Amino acid sequence: MISIFRSAAEKSLSVQRLMDGQEMLVLVLVLVVVLQFEGTRGGEIHLYHREGENVVLPSERSSSYYTCSNIDWLYSRDGRTTNTEVGNGKVIQSSLRASRLKMDSSCSLIINTITADDAGLYTCIHGSGPSSDHFVYLNVLTISDADPTKGYFTLQCSLWRYGNLGPCPEKSFLWLDETGTELISKIDALSSGQRCFSSLTVKHQSDTNTRFTCQFIEGNKVQVEAQYTAVHLYHRAGDEAVLPCNRPSSSDSCSSVNWTYKKNDNMNKEQEVPRSASLDRICSLIINITAEDAGRYRCRYNTYVYLNMLIISPQDADPTNDDFTLQCSLFRYRSGSCPDKSLLWVDETGSELTGEGDGYKFRGQIRCVSRLTVNLQSSRRFTCKFVEGNEVKIEAQYGSEGPPASSPLSFIMSTLKITGLILMVGITVGIIRTRGRKxxxxxxxxxxxxxxxxxxxxxxxxxxxxxxxx
Structure with a gap:
């Protein structure tokens, strides 16, 4: 009986081994088929870049191809529609990005100054069937800001990608300040269609230059990072201001750099600074500023420059009055954002002028405007200072030489001086002629x-x- 059970067990084990061998063979065959199927799809690559950079999408062209005349490049944003960007080796001029596209000698596709709209799937077709197709997924990282509310504003870091890739992993975004310290974000790694994003709310600090870095992490590796830089500049009317762009080193020309401008936060849309504007070799914008130039400027490379301008001008210029009022104004992007007592008046000794004193009367500050009434005949010098964060950001002077040349009072005084000079010359000539008649x-x-x-x-x-x- 035992031998019978043993014989049966041996037969069962042999059958099990055979079935295991067959399953293994099936698995091997399935793996071979999958590998062959993957081979028919060609290779694929995922690229990560910042907005504004120039990118090269490799074609992985076979060495048997010597020209690009049989190369096509297709683009799909979400898998629902596909557009031809390059056909038979030539850029399709009807493409929305045609002016920024070109192919190099290896048939790789070059896209200059990429934007979020360039993110998606690019397919390189060699013309010899699907087995030679090559797939490039372009991911673009951007940072944008929202106008502040109650002293705070929100930064949003977005990774734009092919719509069918699915959501981004949790904790795939990391925020850092200028010291490299990690910051806790308000919203982390949400996905909406073609975009994954993370938001960070920070306090608006116009008295300092700030920098925030957003990193996209995948597979324990930083795939791409972008910086948000806010620069605050303070100038007087007539100064030459240099607005930095912080252009990435990968960008080789300023011809594709554009600057945009908003005079205040009530404007719904940024205006583009004319291409004829003066740029230096690193694409910084150069302006001989007036009051109209104050506002927020943005270089494409996530650099926001807040240009503030201080000016002193007579509020009234009645020559029949001995007193007139000086008005000190700070023109800026957020015109009502000057703290109380941030515009100070001092005399030639550096003493602060408050209330009423010898030859002056302080009229107070409303938002970003402060007024001081002074004596017309006074030969004293008055200085207006803008102070923020216990630091003097900018100052302007009104001295004994009189009001600024552009003021109405200056015109009146100049006219009186010229009239007096003409009168003196006339009297002198008359005396000379009278003596000549004796x-x-x-x-x-x-x-x-x-x-x-x-x-x-x-x-x-x-x-x-x-x-x-x-």
């Missing part, structure tokens, strides 16, 4: 005769004189 005296011939104690003067002309000496 008759010259005739020549006097004097003969002297001495007779005892008397000297006689005799004029041959009309007059004679005599003098007695005692």
């Amino acid at each position: 008759k010259p005296q005739k020549d006097i011939n004097v003969r002297v005769a001495v007779d005892d104690d008397t000297v006689n003067y005799e004029n041959d002309g009309e007059r004679s004189a005599a003098a007695a000496l005692h």
Whole structure:
């Protein structure tokens, strides 16, 4: 009986081993088929870049191809529609990005100054069937800001990608400050269609230059990072301001760099700075500023420059009054964001002018405007300072030389000076002409005769004189 069970068990084990061998063979066959199927799809690559960079999408062209005339590049944003960007080796001019596309000698596709709209799937077709297709997934990282509310504003870091890749993993975004310290984000790794994003709310600090870094992490590796930089500049009217762009080193030209401008936070849309604007070799914007130039400027590379301008001007210029009012104004992106007592008046000794004193009366500060009434005949010097964060950011002076040349009072004073000069010249000319009309005296011939104690003067002309000496 035991031998019978043993024989049955051995047969069962043999059958099990055979079935295991068959399953293994099936698995091997399935793996081979999968690998062959993957081979028919060609290779694929995932690229990560920041907005504004130039990218190269490799074609992985077979060495048997010597020209790009049979190369096509297709683009799909979400898998629902596909557009041809390059056909038979030539850029399709109807493409929305045609002006930024070109192919190199290896048939790789070059896209200049990428934007979020360039993210998606690019397929390189070699023209010899699907087995040679090559897939490139372009991911673009951007940072944008929202206008502040109650002193706070929100930064949003977005990874734009092909719509069918699914959501981003949790904790795939990391925020850092300028010291490299990790910051806790308000919203982490949400997905909405083609975009994964993370938001960070920070306090608006116009007294400092700030920098925040957003990193996208996948597979324990930082795939791409982008920086948000806020620069605050303070100038007087007529100064030359240089607005930094922080252009990435991978960008080789300023020809594709564009600057945008918003005068204040009430504007719904940024205006583009004309291409004719002056740029230096690192794409910084150069402006000879006036009050109209104050506002927020943005270089494409996530650099926001807040240009503030301080100016002193007479509020009134009535020559019949001995006093007039000086107005100190700070023009900026957020016109109502000046703290109380941030505009200070001081005299030539550096003493702060408050209330009423000798030759002045402080009128107070409303938002970003402060007023000081001074005596017209005063030869003193008055200085207005903008102070923020216990630091003097900018100052302007009104001195004894009189009001600024552009003021109405200056025009009146200049007119009076010119009138006085003309009057003096006229009087001088009149005196000279009057003297020229007088008759010259005739020549006097004097003969002297001495007779005892008397000297006689005799004029041959009309007059004679005599003098007695005692």
